[in-house]
Amino acid sequence: xxxxxxxxxxxxxxxxxxxxxxxxxxxxxxxxxxxxxxxxxxxxxxxxxxxxxxxxxxxxxxxxxxxxxxxxxxxxxxxxxxxxxxxxxxxxxxxxxxxxxxxxxxxxxxxxxxxxxxxxxxxxxxxxxxxxxxxxxxxxxxxxxxxxxxxxxxxxxxxxxxxxxxxxxxxxxxxxxxxx
Numbered sequence: 001x002x003x004x005x006x007x008x009x010x011x012x013x014x015x016x017x018x019x020x021x022x023x024x025x026x027x028x029x030x031x032x033x034x035x036x037x038x039x040x041x042x043x044x045x046x047x048x049x050x051x052x053x054x055x056x057x058x059x060x061x062x063x064x065x066x067x068x069x070x071x072x073x074x075x076x077x078x079x080x081x082x083x084x085x086x087x088x089x090x091x092x093x094x095x096x097x098x099x100x101x102x103x104x105x106x107x108x109x110x111x112x113x114x115x116x117x118x119x120x121x122x123x124x125x126x127x128x129x130x131x132x133x134x135x136x137x138x139x140x141x142x143x144x145x146x147x148x149x150x151x152x153x154x155x156x157x158x159x160x161x162x163x164x165x166x167x168x169x170x171x172x173x174x175x176x177x178x179x180x
Contacts, residue, residue, distance in 0.1 A: 032070070037150035038143060039071035042104060042128055045141055045152070047078045048167035051101060051124050056081065059101045062088045063116070066106030068130055068145055091116060102126035105134065113137060124163030128152075140166075141174070 062069050076084045097119050117138040128141040135142035135155045142153045154174035159166055
C-alpha cells in the first residue's frame with residue numbers, strides 16, 4: 001500500500017509539472033497578445049503625431065514599471081523612413097527632458113506623474129500611459145488594456161498644450177476623458 005501511495009504521489013507530481021507550465025504558457029500568450037496590441041496602439045499614435053521640428057527618428061522613452069511594454073521596447077519602423085527608437089529610462093534621469101520626443105509611462109504614483117509633466121512643460125513631448133488616471137492630471141493618451149482589445153482615452157487639453165500635433169482621426173478614435 002505504501003508503495004502504491006508513493007507511485008501515485010510521484011505521478012501526481014509529474015502531471016502537475018506538465019499542467020503548470022501549460023497554464024503559465026497560456027498567460028504568457030495572453031500577455032504577448034496584449035503587448036502586441038499595446039505596441040500597435042502606441043506606434044499608431046506616434047505615426048499620426050507631428051513635432052514642430054519633425055525628427056527623422058522618434059525617441060520614445062519608457063518610464064516606470066510597465067506591464068505591456070515588451071513589444072514597444074523593440075521599436076518600430078513607421079511608414080516612410082521614420083523610425084521609433086525606444087529606450088528605458090529612470091524617472092529621475094537628468095537627461096530625460098532632452099532625450100525624449102515621447103514618453104510611455106507605466107505605473108507611477110500621482111506625485112511622480114505631476115513632477116514628470118512639469119519637467120516637460122513647454123516642450124513638444126507626446127505622453128502615453130498604461131494607466132488611465134494620468135489623463136485626469138495632464139497625460140495625453142491613456143491606454144485601456146483588456147483581453148482582445150486595447151483602446152485609449154485622450155485629454156484634448158493636454159494635447160492642445162503639448163506642442164505636438166495629433167491627426168484628428170486618431171483623436172476621434174479615442175474615448176474623451178470626462179465623457180461617459
